[in-house]
Amino acid sequence: MEALLPKVRPVPAASERNAADVTALVVAHASVNAEYRHLVLHAPDPAPRAVAGQFFHLECPQTDRDKPFLRRPMSVYKADPRAGQVEFLYKVAGVGTRGLATLACGHTLRMLGPLGIGFSLARDWRGIVVLARGVGLATLAPLAEMAAARGIGVSAVLSARGPAQLMSVARFTQIGARVDTVFDSDGSSAPDNVEAIMRRLVDGGRADAFFTCGSNRLMLLLQRLGRELSVPGQVAMEQQMACGLGMCFCCVRNFKVANAVISRRVCWEGPVFDLDEALSW
Amino acid sequence: MVDLRVKIGALSLANPVMPASGTFADGLAQIVPFERLGALVAKTVTAELRSGNPTPRVAEVEQGMLNSIGIPSKGVAHFIATTLPFYRRFKSPLVVSISAPSADAFADLAAQFNLPGIAAIEANISCPNIEEGGKAFAMSPRATDAVVARLRAVTGMPLWVKLTPNTSDVASVARAAANAGADALVVANTILAMSIDIETFKPRLGNIVGGLSGPAVKPIVVRMTYQCAKAVDIPVIGCGGISSAEDAIEYMLAGASAVQVGTATFLRPQAMLDVIEGIAAFCARKGIAKVSALTGAVGDADMAIDALEAVP
Numbered sequence: 001m002e003a004l005l006p007k008v009r010p011v012p013a014a015s016e017r018n019a020a021d022v023t024a025l026v027v028a029h030a031s032v033n034a035e036y037r038h039l040v041l042h043a044p045d046p047a048p049r050a051v052a053g054q055f056f057h058l059e060c061p062q063t064d065r066d067k068p069f070l071r072r073p074m075s076v077y078k079a080d081p082r083a084g085q086v087e088f089l090y091k092v093a094g095v096g097t098r099g100l101a102t103l104a105c106g107h108t109l110r111m112l113g114p115l116g117i118g119f120s121l122a123r124d125w126r127g128i129v130v131l132a133r134g135v136g137l138a139t140l141a142p143l144a145e146m147a148a149a150r151g152i153g154v155s156a157v158l159s160a161r162g163p164a165q166l167m168s169v170a171r172f173t174q175i176g177a178r179v180d181t182v183f184d185s186d187g188s189s190a191p192d193n194v195e196a197i198m199r200r201l202v203d204g205g206r207a208d209a210f211f212t213c214g215s216n217r218l219m220l221l222l223q224r225l226g227r228e229l230s231v232p233g234q235v236a237m238e239q240q241m242a243c244g245l246g247m248c249f250c251c252v253r254n255f256k257v258a259n260a261v262i263s264r265r266v267c268w269e270g271p272v273f274d275l276d277e278a279l280s281w
Numbered sequence: 282m283v284d285l286r287v288k289i290g291a292l293s294l295a296n297p298v299m300p301a302s303g304t305f306a307d308g309l310a311q312i313v314p315f316e317r318l319g320a321l322v323a324k325t326v327t328a329e330l331r332s333g334n335p336t337p338r339v340a341e342v343e344q345g346m347l348n349s350i351g352i353p354s355k356g357v358a359h360f361i362a363t364t365l366p367f368y369r370r371f372k373s374p375l376v377v378s379i380s381a382p383s384a385d386a387f388a389d390l391a392a393q394f395n396l397p398g399i400a401a402i403e404a405n406i407s408c409p410n411i412e413e414g415g416k417a418f419a420m421s422p423r424a425t426d427a428v429v430a431r432l433r434a435v436t437g438m439p440l441w442v443k444l445t446p447n448t449s450d451v452a453s454v455a456r457a458a459a460n461a462g463a464d465a466l467v468v469a470n471t472i473l474a475m476s477i478d479i480e481t482f483k484p485r486l487g488n489i490v491g492g493l494s495g496p497a498v499k500p501i502v503v504r505m506t507y508q509c510a511k512a513v514d515i516p517v518i519g520c521g522g523i524s525s526a527e528d529a530i531e532y533m534l535a536g537a538s539a540v541q542v543g544t545a546t547f548l549r550p551q552a553m554l555d556v557i558e559g560i561a562a563f564c565a566r567k568g569i570a571k572v573s574a575l576t577g578a579v580g581d582a583d584m585a586i587d588a589l590e591a592v593p
Binding site for chain 2: 013014015017018019020021059067068069070071095110112239240241242243244245246247248249250251252253262263268
């Protein structure tokens with residue numbers, strides 16, 4: 001496995017990437033629950049060729065109240081080249097996403113992408129485990145589909161404050177994923193219980209790799225388990241961005257590589273990184 | 282057909298539009314054909330390895346952004362081995378931006394870039410000078426004179442000097458740079474600024490303060506470009522909040538021979554191409570045959586600045 005998926009993946013050069021700044025058309029936009037919205041866009045090539053873990057840099061609309069100056073990075077919830085569509089699942093959390101939430105069907109949105117390096121799957125993996133919380137679900141749902149399409153079994157542990165905040169379970173069950181849900185409301189999302197679930201999945205031979213996004217606490221838990229049980233992993237990270245193209249060096253995070261702390265750009269060397277090298281954020 | 286060519290001293294550019302240092306890298310080649318740019322300006326390189334400032338490194342404000350990146354740099358060897366060969370693939374002239382903490386260190390660094398494939402050196406003298414208690418070189422005419430003279434002594438290459446707007450008398454700094462041998466001035470770097478999150482009471486940048494860029498700074502830097510162009514006989518390159526052809530033309534009228542586009546590229550990656558096309562269309566509409574005719578063409582001949590308004 002190590003040989004098929006070397007830890008230090010070469011970072012693709014600009015000439016090997018395919019981002020473009022395109023104008024997309026809103027074809028659906030609806031609330032999923034009290035906080036999250038689901039945006040579906042018809043977008044020209046190369047946008048629908050985005051792979052799981054990649055993101056777009058969105059030009060969020062200005063409103064009377066909000067004047068977002070910079071674009072906002074957002075990971076792909078779904079991309080379908082045949083339908084020519086790109087989907088996002090996002091939480092309305094600030095100036096940019098409040099602007100985005102005003103988009104109606106028929107409106108257009110400029111979006112730069114696909115950007116960054118997505119998830120990697122080794123050829124000989126039989127099963128992966130994804131552990132997601134909050135908006136991390138949006139990032140990991142397309143990974144589950146990519147794995148299933150390659151014949152890799154998916155076990156998903158989905159964490160939320162309560163059942164009302166849980167999203168995308170159908171995205172996982174439709175591809176035959178084994179799904180565990182854990183909640184703050186009944187205490188099942190406590191680290192001890194999540195760890196016990198993960199250990200059972202590893203013992204059951206379902207975890208050739210771990211994947212996570214959306215929670216520092218869960219990232220640290222998976223990292224510790226991965227080291228103890230020799231399970232490799234990948235984590236998708238978020239960071240404030242200005243350019244999205246590796247130019248401004250705003251979106252750096254620190255990583256531990258061979259006992260040295262180095263910084264990497266989330267937009268260019270990421271947003272998906274080796275779990276073992278990640279540092280707490 | 283409008284003639285878009287401009288001259289920056291001995292260096293000829295196919296058009297007056299280039300990126301501002303720090304807002305440009307190989308990643309943009311996916312969107313912008315680099316051959317269409319007047320020049321390519323690389324991110325500032327330092328002699329030493331630098332990791333940069335703590336995050337958050339960016340904060341958005343009304344009509345602009347603050348940044349405190351801290352000039353992360355992989356050093357000269359990496360630049361020569363990796364960055365330089367990449368930019369040499371394009372025919373547009375390459376400008377190498379350098380920074381150092383002392384006049385001697387600046388000279389040592391510049392001397393390492395007397396290399397084929399480099400068209401000009403841009404000395405970013407807006408950085409802290411350890412010999413002046415951390416004040417930027419370009420805050421004072423004396424420190425500017427010292428560093429530019431040292432640079433002039435070690436390089437025969439076109440030497441552009443990038444000034445800081447964080448000075449009380451930018452025209453005197455401009456004169457000091459020109460008299461010490463600069464071939465052109467870049468006016469200007471970002472404006473020192475601060476923003477606080479009133480919910481958390483925390484500064485919104487990890488470095489507490491940072492540089493303001495974007496449309497918010499444009500009128501200030503247009504004024505500085507005007508003052509500098511009046512003060513010196515060498516070309517001035519305008520840089521500050523340019524996001525459209527109209528902005529670029531305004532800078533040229535104020536005295537700029539060329540312009541740098543920075544923050545606008547973050548918002549619209551093809552912004553520089555739009556500026557080039559827009560300048561050509563403007564000149565065609567106005568019946569202006571050569572874009573260089575715009576430089577300093579502001580209609581101020583019968584006007585004067587009131588003495589009470591003239592400071593700084």
